[in-house]
């Protein structure tokens with residue numbers, strides 16, 4: 258498949274998508290969205306792929322939604338088109354997605370990283386929601402996902418001032434899961450994704466669903482949901498294999514069923 262704004266590769270059981278619009282620091286436009294949907298759909302349709310890594314360039318994961326594309330739009334247009342709602346589909350990827358972030362992840366770029374299941378950041382990463390400095394507010398989930406990730410105080414600080422957060426602060430705040438040297442970023446993300454892809458697919462998908470449910474429901478409902486998912490995994494061959502392999506002191510051979 259040909260892409261204008263992405264580089265799409267496979268590394269074993271991992272699908273790798275690199276945002277590739279260097280002249281605009283990977284600013285997110287309608288072509289990137291369209292192509293990202295295509296790439297994700299292809300990886301989801303491919304049984305050989307167990308996890309996805311989404312990354313940008315060394316200088317920018319993505320510097321936000323494309324300001325030049327947005328500037329001339331008016332209310333009637335954005336409202337009637339439900340502008341940028343198409344990104345919700347990216348957040349609904351069923352296979353695990355890791356964001357590997359180097360450089361700027363601003364506005365829609367920060368929001369896109371937060372749509373992934375977790376973020377591995379290089380020491381050079383800078384996160385921010387600077388929309389307020391443009392006379393708007395986050396529109397791809399920043400006010401919601403950032404608040405859930407880092408809490409109200411820091412989210413308010415970021416969203417109201419538009420300031421950037423470096424990688425150390427982002428890790429301390431819980432926005433990123435780990436910080437690695439810039440030259441190790443992709444290897445670390447690919448290794449994490451390969452580990453996930455090597456595990457039993459049904460349990461990986463259910464683990465992702467269960468963690469996400471924690472953000473959407475009460476503790477009681479979440480605990481019930483987790484337990485039912487846990488119970489249902491006893492219907493899989495992989496549960497028998499995983500536990501047998503432990504007892505027999507060997508590596509499991511998962512069949513994803």
Ligand SMILES: CC(C)=CC(=O)SCCNC(=O)CCNC(=O)[C@H](O)C(C)(C)COP(=O)(O)OP(=O)(O)OC[C@H]1O[C@@H](n2cnc3c(N)ncnc32)[C@H](O)[C@@H]1OP(=O)(O)O
Pocket residue numbers: 280281282284285320321322323324325341361363364365366368387388391394395396397
């Ligand atoms: C999702 C929603 C609802 C909203 C948003 O995301 S709004 C956008 C939020 N993002 C920003 O406000 C960041 C905008 N970019 C910057 O502040 C700077 O580019 C920078 C701090 C990230 C980097 O500064 P630097 O001086 O290193 O690089 P530039 O010369 O400024 O940029 C290079 C090149 O890229 C174009 N660019 C950068 N960001 C965007 C963007 N978000 N949309 C469109 N184009 C962008 C920039 O204009 C320049 O290209 P030209 O030289 O051709 O103008």
